[in-house]
Amino acid sequence: MVTDHIHELEVEESEEYISRSEKKRRSTAIQKIGEELASFPISAIRSFNLPPALLQEYEELHKITKHEAKRRKMQYIGKMLREVDIEPIRARIEEVQEGKAAVAADFHHLERLRERLIQGDKEAMDAVLELYPDVDIQKLRQLVRNTKKEMEKQKPLKSSKLLFRYLRELEQG
Numbered sequence: 001m002v003t004d005h006i007h008e009l010e011v012e013e014s015e016e017y018i019s020r021s022e023k024k025r026r027s028t029a030i031q032k033i034g035e036e037l038a039s040f041p042i043s044a045i046r047s048f049n050l051p052p053a054l055l056q057e058y059e060e061l062h063k064i065t066k067h068e069a070k071r072r073k074m075q076y077i078g079k080m081l082r083e084v085d086i087e088p089i090r091a092r093i094e095e096v097q098e099g100k101a102a103v104a105a106d107f108h109h110l111e112r113l114r115e116r117l118i119q120g121d122k123e124a125m126d127a128v129l130e131l132y133p134d135v136d137i138q139k140l141r142q143l144v145r146n147t148k149k150e151m152e153k154q155k156p157l158k159s160s161k162l163l164f165r166y167l168r169e170l171e172q173g
Contacts, residue, residue, distance in 0.1 A: 030086055031078040036093050038062075038074065048092050054080050110167045114160070117144050118151070132170040140166065 037045060042062045046055065057080060061073045081089075116124035117140075128135060143166060146159035 027078070027082065030081045031074070033086055033090055033093065034078045034081050035074060037089065038077070040096070044096070048089060050089070051084060054084065106171065110164060110171060114164050114167060117163070118147050118160070128167075128170075135170055 037048065038058065038061055042059055045058050050058070054077070057073065057077050061070065061077065064070045064073055113124060113128070117128070125140075128140065129137065140163075143159055143163040147157065147163055150157050150159050
């Protein structure tokens with residue numbers, strides 16, 4: 001009898017003790033990952049290689065319109081996620097978000113470059129010529145000139161959009 005009690009103590013010590021608070025924090029973190037994943041379109045969610053049952057739950061979630069029903073479905077998805085290795089999902093979410101941030105940064109860079117060209121910044125023109133050796137300088141100057149004219153006449157900025165597209169084409173190579 002005493003040996004049974006000692007054996008039970010050894011088993012308890014060898015198992016990792018997790019407090020209720022820690023379990024709750026982990027559960028909340030998994031729930032947040034589930035919610036982040038739910039914010040993606042269903043076509044993107046399919047690329048995450050989720051178990052079929054979990055993917056089906058996300059597909060159903062995207063069809064639900066009522067708030068309370070969505071909340072309950074998210075709770076259930078969170079429960080299912082606790083049984084799945086969450087690290088590959090978390091890594092994929094970060095990868096996608098970093099890609100979106102990079103695209104946004106490129107977009108803002110091109111917008112600033114376009115504005116500097118329109119303002120007649122000589123350094124911006126030199127930078128474009130240096131960065132993009134295959135640039136059609138005549139086309140670039142024409143787009144800048146047309147944009148300035150449209151701004152002066154307060155017309156729709158068609159040329160400004162064309163200038164941005166041209167810069168984006170140069171950036172993409």
